[in-house]
Amino acid sequence: MALAKDQDFVPETEWPSVSVMLDGFGQPSLPPSDALAGTSLRIDDEKGVSCDYAFRDATSLEWTYGTSRGHSSYKAVEARPGIFIIDFVRGEDLATESITIIFDRNTGAVTHAISRFVEADGRVRATTGFSHANPEGGSVHERSDALVGKRIFYRYSDIETYEHVYLNRGTFTWHCLRGGEAGLADTDRCAAWQVTDDLFIFFWTEKVMTVEAVLLVDLKHQRSIGRMFGWDDTLATTLVLPFDSRLSVLNTTVYPEDHTKG
Structure with missing residues (x-):
């Protein structure tokens, strides 16, 4: 690809702030769903704390997290028939x-992900x-x-494109080919879980950058749906980016047959 050939290594000191991605991501291709209105879910978090979610209508829910209660707006997308990705923010x-x-x-089956900010080495991390x-x-x-061994090209909009190379079960490389992060690349921690076929x-x-991403990758329908959550050090503000x-x-x-020998 000509764009990649024109790029070179970008040192970390020259990376833009995380908010540079905001303008480059396009509008969702799948509409929000109202199918969960009037239903509820009870899920424990990774520490065993009980979480209750009551979906009051198509856009609002009430939550109980341990002894805390509140309400938030939410968005549910039906990625496949009967399979939903639900996102909301509190705090x-x-x-x-x-x-x-x-x-x-x-x-x-339900997978529950909660992204939070923490402080590490004097920096805000997630x-x-x-x-x-x-x-x-x-x-x-x-x-x-x-996903291991696959190289996948992602078109987030007409001006924002990335590639991912999945190296093993817990490590991948991302590279921005076009957009606000053009030329940036890194190898980071990852994980994948199977929902159904492809x-x-x-x-x-x-x-x-302080970025946590959770999404669905649909190889059958050739799309991904999810969100990024992060902290912009320059603006001292949160970033929640659906995409x-x-x-x-x-x-x-496909590795040679002798790659595991010796």
Whole structure:
């Protein structure tokens, strides 16, 4: 690709602020769903704290987290029939939390992700806790290695494109080909869980910028849907960026048969 050939290494000191991505991401391609209105979910977080969510209508919910209660606006997208990705935000400033729920009505499996800010080495960083459950007693979303070896091209808008290279179950490389982060690339921690055939929950966290991302990668329908959550040090503000993309699998690496020998 000509754009990649024109790029070069960009030292961390020259990286823009995380908010540079805000203008480049396009409008969602799937509409919000009202299918969860009038229903509720009870899920424990990764520490075993009970979380109750009552979806009052198509856009508002009430939540109970341990002894705390509140209400928030939410967005649910039906990524596949009966499979929802639900996002909402509660709190303000450094107490902000971004919650993503992937709920499969077909099987009962639920994955619950809460991203929060923490302080580490004098910097604001983020962390995401995951829990996996099935209130109906069935199977849960399991870790997957199905993305390993794939190189995928993501079109977030007409002006924002990235590629991902999935190196192993917990490590991937991202590279911005076009957009606000053009030329930037890094290798970061990630994880994937399988929801159903060719549909995966994907998480990544960045070590340079304060960014946590939770999304669905749908290889069958060639799209991703999710959100980024982060902190902009320059503006001292939170970043919550919903996005979706069209994707293309560029190739899949197949290693020589002798790669495990010796």
